[in-house]
Every structure is written in structure tokens, then in C-alpha cells.
């Protein structure tokens with residue numbers, strides 16, 4: 130571990146210990162004494178997307194292709210942290226595009242989603258960041274990113290809304306202008 134990362138982990142752990150004490154817990158008791166360090170490690174991992182760019186991931190994953198048919202990937206799992214409550218929100222990303230001479234290795238899309246999910250986020254921004262990154266590396270004829278997610282900050286606290294999911298969608302190119310095409314896409318995703 131780098132000196133910098135070690136110092137960062139120590140700082141976060143100390144802050145977590147303070148939170149535990151402020152909650153009225155005894156941060157030195159058996160079950161909790163390693164918790165600040167564990168939480169620090171886990172928070173660093175859950176926000177590690179900040180240290181990458183989409184180009185890092187896409188660099189060796191873009192291929193030439195003559196096809197101009199629809200490419201759709203459904204149900205890509207993601208986990209993120211809401212920046213308002215630091216509680217998880219998670220769900221599925223669906224993405225579709227009509228290529229313009231370039232395609233992306235399908236296994237890399239999950240990695241690309243992770244870069245933006247592993248940050249403090251809001252769902253709308255996550256959707257926008259994923260579509261912007263995919264647009265930059267692919268410049269496709271049409272592009273859609275749709276996210277369905279459950280937010281623990283809504284499910285566990287306040288007005289409890291169990292089972293409700295939040296849907297966000299961003300469209301570019303033909304999906305933005307051609308409503309018929311967009312409807313077809315939504316029908317396929319619902320199947």
C-alpha cells in the first residue's frame with residue numbers, strides 16, 4: 130500500500146471511530162474495534178472508480194465493425210453509493226446502440242459502468258456519465274442507457290417505499306429523435 134493510501138485509510142478510520150462514539154457506541158468493544166479500519170478499506174474500494182477514466186478501460190476494447198444493427202445489453206448489475214446519505218443504491222443498467230463503424234467489447238461495458246458507479250453518486254448523474262463516456266469512445270448512430278435502481282435511503286428510512294424502483298434514461302442520436310425506434314427498444318428491454 131502506498132504511503133498516501135495508508136494515511137488516507139488512517140484518517141477515515143479515525144473519523145469512523147468518532148462516528149461510532151458519537152452514536153453512543155463503545156468503539157473499543159470487541160465487535161467494533163476493527164470496524165473503523167474495515168469501513169475505511171471498504172469506503173476506499175467503493176469510491177475507487179474516481180481513480181480511473183473511461184479511456185483507461187476502453188483503450189484496448191474498441192474494435193472496427195461494419196454492422197449497423199442494434200446491439201443491446203440488458204441487466205448489467207451495478208452497486209453505488211448515494212451522495213446524499215452514503216447509503217447504497219443498486220440495480221441494473223441496460224444499454225443499446227447502433228454502431229457507426231466501432232463496437233466495444235461487451236465484457237468491458239461492465240467495467241466502464243463500475244468506474245462511474247464506484248463513486249458517491251446520484252442515479253441521474255450516473256446515467257449521464259455512462260452515456261457520455263460510451264458516446265465519446267463509440268460515436269454511435271444511436272445510444273441509450275437506462276437504469277433501474279433501488280435506493281436504500283428510500284427503503285430503510287423516512288417515508289419507506291419498499292419495492293419501488295427508480296428509472297432513469299438517457300438517449301442520443303436516433304434514439305433521441307426517432308420515437309418509434311425508442312419505443313421498440315423499451316419493448317425489447319421489458320421482455
Ligand SMILES: [Zn+2]
Nearest residue numbers: 211213214282
Ligand atoms: Zn440517498
